Amino acid sequence: MNRLKRVVAAIGAYAAHPDPRAAIANTVALVIVSNQPFYxxxxxxxxxxxxxxxxVTFLSTPFFAAVPAAMRRNTVLGRALLLAAGIGNTLLCRAAFGPGSGVEVFLFPCLMLALMLFRRAERLFALGFAALAFIAYLLPATLLGAPAHLYAPGEYAALQRLNFLSAASLTALIGWLFTAHLHTISRADETDDGRGA
Structure with a gap:
């Protein structure tokens, strides 16, 4: 039990950051890392x-895991890494599963993060990553090649449900984290605390 507590404490320390937006991004990244093995x-x-x-989802795991380390060097770099990993992972999964999988729904939490992780002074990053999420969604399926496996129609319907529930849960978590830290985010924006960029 003590060993488990030490592991949890170490993960908490790795995710911690004085900038509330950076801390939220770190938490989201590590939640994704912890869930990827179960997909x-x-x-x-x-x-x-x-x-x-x-x-193919495991190809993005090192990038998500590196977000808190990147965040310590530069908060803009860390937040950008999270978004690049999320959008890139979605495109990889779309290529692997095909357009019938509904995996594009993971672009919605990416879009939400793009618009909420950056301050007003960083709006070009926000708009750039939001545009990237839209471009990723609009990419023709033929550009990504044939899927690795063709599932039956009923299996694709089940895969769409699974992806929707996963993306909706992630979006709800992001919303809850921002709501829980709204006061500290507003204060950090006023004082520029924890900018670190």
Whole structure:
């Protein structure tokens, strides 16, 4: 039990940051890292025994895990890394599963983060990443190639439900984190505390 407490404390210390927006980004990144190993299992239980296409999600794991480290160097870099990893992971999954998977729904939490993680003075980053999320959504399916596996129509419907529930949960978490830190975010914006960029 003490070992588990030490691990939890170490993760908490790794995610901590004096800039509330950076701390939220760190938390989101580490929540994604902790959930990625379970995605193939969710796929197996809810969709199909063919889970190999889901392994592409692990390509983004090091980038999400590196967000708090990048955040210590430069908060803009850390927030940009989170968004690049999220949009990139969504495109990889879209290529692996195909357009019928509904995996594009993960661009919505990316869009939400793009518009909420940056201050007014950083609005060009916010608009740039928001535009990138829209461009990723509008990319023609043919540009990404054929999916790694063609699922049956019923399996695609189940995959769409799984992806919607996952993306909706992530979006709700982001909203809750921002609501919980609204006062400190407003104060940091007024005083420029924790800018670190």
């Amino acid at each position: 193939p299992l969710y796929l197996y239980w809810a969709v199909s025994s063919v889970i190999a296409p889901s392994y």
